[in-house]
Amino acid sequence: MKQKFFYGALIVSFLLSGVAHYTDMSSTVQFIISAIAIVFVAGFLGKATESVAHYAGQRLGGFLNATFGNAAELIISIFLIKEGLFDMVKASLTGAIIGNLLLVLGLSLFAGGLKYKEQKFNISLAGHNGTLMLMAVVALIIPAMFAGTKVITPKETDTLSLIVAGILIVAYIFWLYFSMVTHKNYLSDQEEMEPDHHEEPAWSKSKSVLFLVVATVMVALVSEWLVGTLHDFTTQFGFTELFLGAFIIAIVGNAAEHSAAVMMALKNKIGTSVEIAIGSSLQIALFVAPVLVFVSFLFGETMDFVFTTIELVAIGVAVIIAKSITQDGKTNWYEGLLLMLVYVILGVAFFLV
């Protein structure tokens, strides 16, 4: 029943989005329809990834899950880079990080906390993730700081950005190796808590691979249609690129993960919610963002790693608050509320700029 509705909505929203694009409807209509479509195609991509991951075995599967997890975000950003909208890319990366750390995590803790007085999860994982997030913040702050002092040329800033991006990717690859190979059992409290992972997948092996390809193509198409509307959309409504990138794009592009995290919290699997929210931010900071720097380099014009002060403060604030709240391995509704309130404060501030 639920399944049928999902696939119906997937196909209808995808087709409508294509029709709106090719019949050149008003930007607002195009934007709304393709924003809805992206939620469903991203969800479909998630299902396909999980199914392929099942057949690929746990190690490769974990890797596939981790890298395809933010595929929608990555693809949208590549189209934004092609359009030269570097500022909106950085705003949407910022938005994805703070959205995951404040809104997704906050909603999960709040919803879970209303149902259960106190929820617990593995403290080691929280500690590691916190340190990794700090490292990501450091890596983002350093190029900005040097670019700000004007002691280095734009060309040197690009070099520094590429080196920092390379180091972040190295850190990310070793993180996968650490968490999936050398210290696999050390970090997880999920094995026991997540029987879902051992469920039979819905599709056969070949069907899963086919669907993964189809889903990726669908995400790419809808992303392109969505990005095409943004310019008109900003001029019409007076939204700043910053607000649009950091809040609208980020929420739409991560909708699938949002609902998964909240579902898990309501099933008292708060550890999984925390991992989805923080893990997703980590992927964006340590993998998606640096990959985009290299992508822009290959496109001919390097997108530097210089985030604005406002973006850096927003990311720094989100990381510090999320780290402080998760470090004791226990959560409650009030902690969730606090995270959401900080998100609202940042949202108001970004909206007013």
Add this chain to the structure above:
Amino acid sequence: MKQKFFYGALIVSFLLSGVAHYTDMSSTVQFIISAIAIVFVAGFLGKATESVAHYAGQRLGGFLNATFGNAAELIISIFLIKEGLFDMVKASLTGAIIGNLLLVLGLSLFAGGLKYKEQKFNISLAGHNGTLMLMAVVALIIPAMFAGTKVITPKETDTLSLIVAGILIVAYIFWLYFSMVTHKNYLSDQEEMEPDHHEEPAWSKSKSVLFLVVATVMVALVSEWLVGTLHDFTTQFGFTELFLGAFIIAIVGNAAEHSAAVMMALKNKIGTSVEIAIGSSLQIALFVAPVLVFVSFLFGETMDFVFTTIELVAIGVAVIIAKSITQDGKTNWYEGLLLMLVYVILGVAFFLV
């Protein structure tokens, strides 16, 4: 015996302060006398609040205690706002926060640590308070950051200040609900440790209410007299508004809490000391400060929420150090000394500016 001395000093200092004000004595004399008087009337207000709280039942009582706890600070600030001394209001809010986190907490840990080798308290409470303080710092930093970038107009800064103030008050109200209703037992190690709360109050119900009214009026009068002297006092001695607000006003206005916290530490109830010190900072950041923004709005000219960089660094530093020291739930004399040394460094810096 002690009681008699207290009431004697209360009445004498209050009357002298009034005489000094109405006979127009020199500002220095007026300042000194009313500064002494404010210590006693604030102490009297504290006693009256506690007594009324006793009759009001635990929940309403807790709320009364919490909101009247910084009544003196609030009333002084309202008179400062009426005089248009916005900078001094912010300086005294800053001073109250760092004074509680560094001086009061430092003195308590130091005094308690000289008597007992190691003192312990409930870690959950420390974690929560730390996160709340971080949120308060975030809320203070964001308007300052945006105002600093000049991308928003003063009018938008006022709007942002009012919204942030509203969100902080929401956070504070839910914090009261969380800590007094849904997770009452979860956070407290005081119930067992504080038999004082169950002592018989000194006054009958009607007397308590009467005294609460009288005490509030006395605090209001002395505050007005004190504030009246400040302008002359700064010009005469060359103290900056910043130093006067952040150190003199803050110490005088919180004297009652200071002595209570140190007393508790010497009775090995370090958890109560920590709660007085951190709880009082929290009230100021999450309740007094935002209420003052609304008060100034009602007076016709909005006091924005834009603290100076120096004030923000001072608050940030105090929160981070206090959080780091309290997060293990164990304290000793050296931690107290460190807090006091940081307070001295900040004091010297504020004095030199």
Add this chain to the structure above:
Amino acid sequence: MKQKFFYGALIVSFLLSGVAHYTDMSSTVQFIISAIAIVFVAGFLGKATESVAHYAGQRLGGFLNATFGNAAELIISIFLIKEGLFDMVKASLTGAIIGNLLLVLGLSLFAGGLKYKEQKFNISLAGHNGTLMLMAVVALIIPAMFAGTKVITPKETDTLSLIVAGILIVAYIFWLYFSMVTHKNYLSDQEEMEPDHHEEPAWSKSKSVLFLVVATVMVALVSEWLVGTLHDFTTQFGFTELFLGAFIIAIVGNAAEHSAAVMMALKNKIGTSVEIAIGSSLQIALFVAPVLVFVSFLFGETMDFVFTTIELVAIGVAVIIAKSITQDGKTNWYEGLLLMLVYVILGVAFFLV
């Protein structure tokens, strides 16, 4: 065998360094030879200090160890101050702090983590050291912040620098008193883990004192020779003072401690490695740096305590990452890798400036 090689290398490198200096060889040759020599004379000073400490009894011995531990760093810096190279002094202090917290600690955790899956140490110690490092960061930030706002004159900045330096030394002396007298057993997991300390020293009492004097003189001479080459060396190779001070001088001046920390990690005494790395940073921040401020004051021109933003960010980043990684009392290879990667990012940034 190992011993013979060490003393041979010590004497040969020392003599060659002197020959290179007095025969006025090229700056590059002089720099390289004296950089090699400083590693061996610093190692010799370390051995002599330990031997004298053995005879002096545990308390005075601990104090000697702590204060002579960074003698090489201190002596090099005094020669830099005599030459008026204040910026290079601050850069090398910065470099010593981040080198210890990121490179030494990172290498120890990495090497130890490859051999042992998880290594553990006393959490109380880590907490205390973390708080002290935070205090040091605060003390460094405050003068810089005020100097930056231009609200105080250079003369007032000097006064503030001297007062802050004095407070840091007070904090350091009380830290020695706390950790060696009042809470000696509370912080140590070394007593049991470090039988080496109870080994018979290699030399008699009088020989030890003699060697301590000889070693100090040798360090002083080689430091002077090394510093003499720096000016030419920077102009010839285009290295900035910042990079030279923060990376080359800092690595050379702390080489002895580096190898000791890694050795301990490989013997699964990770607590000792952590203490060497963090303890050494603390000595530099709380003792060497403030002493240098007073030394410059005695030389006639006060070196203020105003570090550049880049240096402060580097120190702040190193402290926060190291604190985050050590606060759970457990370490693994990936944490070591992260620390080293952050060091590389900072190194690249400093090199490009």
